[in-house]
Amino acid sequence: MIALSVNLNKIALIRNSREGNFPHVTTHGRSCLDAGAQGLTVHPRPDQRHIRPGDVRDLATLCANREGIEFNVEGNPFAAPAGDYPGLMSLVLETNPDQCTLVPDSNDQLTSDHGFDLKRDGDRLVPLIDQLKHAGIRVSLFMDPDLDQISLAKEVGADRIELYTGPYAEAVVKQSKELNTIFSAHCAAAEHAHQLGLGINAGHDLNLVNLPRYRTLPGLQEVSIGHAFTVDAIGMGLENAVGAYLNCLAGN
Numbered sequence: 001m002i003a004l005s006v007n008l009n010k011i012a013l014i015r016n017s018r019e020g021n022f023p024h025v026t027t028h029g030r031s032c033l034d035a036g037a038q039g040l041t042v043h044p045r046p047d048q049r050h051i052r053p054g055d056v057r058d059l060a061t062l063c064a065n066r067e068g069i070e071f072n073v074e075g076n077p078f079a080a081p082a083g084d085y086p087g088l089m090s091l092v093l094e095t096n097p098d099q100c101t102l103v104p105d106s107n108d109q110l111t112s113d114h115g116f117d118l119k120r121d122g123d124r125l126v127p128l129i130d131q132l133k134h135a136g137i138r139v140s141l142f143m144d145p146d147l148d149q150i151s152l153a154k155e156v157g158a159d160r161i162e163l164y165t166g167p168y169a170e171a172v173v174k175q176s177k178e179l180n181t182i183f184s185a186h187c188a189a190a191e192h193a194h195q196l197g198l199g200i201n202a203g204h205d206l207n208l209v210n211l212p213r214y215r216t217l218p219g220l221q222e223v224s225i226g227h228a229f230t231v232d233a234i235g236m237g238l239e240n241a242v243g244a245y246l247n248c249l250a251g252n
């Protein structure tokens with residue numbers, strides 16, 4: 001079974017557009033779990049454009065009290081604290097999610113748009129990965145489908161990789177002639193990761209159009225989906241959206 005982890009960033013984005021606490025991020029997270037999602041994901045950023053430290057704390061409590069549910073916190077471990085954002089490592093070690101997905105985003109990026117360059121950053125990641133694993137937190141690295149880089153992900157101690165699916169999603173939209181090549185590269189990367197003993201997650205711009213094919217990726221364990229999911233929830237209702245993604249992942 002491929003786990004659906006709903007990313008709540010965009011619920012928080014709407015909340016932050018006004019004073020107050022509406023929509024309530026944790027309430028929406030609970031509704032996603034009640035509808036059958038196997039997990040929740042958030043990506044706190046130093047500028048707190050959407051997810052705030054308090055959201056991470058509240059969602060960690062919610063998920064810790066739900067048997068069989070996973071909480072995944074994503075972010076750049078090298079980004080400096082800012083205001084009441086204490087830094088990813090501090091926040092993750094405080095809240096102890098099931099998984100931490102390290103992502104090489106700079107602070108000025110609109111969104112995540114590339115995987116790690118472990119030839120450059122691998123040595124700096126080793127002690128952080130070790131610290132997270134010693135805290136009992138599964139470590140996933142946001143990666144492009146590059147076999148050499150994925151071999152380095154194993155060497156630096158990652159438990160899983162999260163394949164960055166942005167270019168795949170874009171190729172589906174454009175019905176690019178490169179689409180089959182891109183998907184084949186993801187399959188090769190997944191098979192390589194599996195042979196190394198790495199778990200396989202995937203995410204970014206996945207949706208109900210591109211997921212039917214992507215769900216066939218060998219060994220895929222978890223997808224984290226937020227942007228398109230939120231739009232679908234507006235259109236069909238949150239419970240129906242969770243059901244639609246679960247059915248898609250199940251091959252229905």
Ligand SMILES: CC(=O)[C@@H](O)[C@H](O)COP(=O)(O)O
Pocket residue numbers: 007009010042043074103110111112142203204205224226
């Ligand atoms: C790592 C990734 O691809 C997404 O999880 C990320 O959370 C997107 O961030 P925004 O929601 O800020 O675009």
Ligand SMILES: NCC(=O)COP(=O)(O)O
Pocket residue numbers: 007041074162202203204205206224225226227228229
């Ligand atoms: N790691 C991907 C994620 O959590 C959500 O990405 P998106 O669906 O908002 O593009």
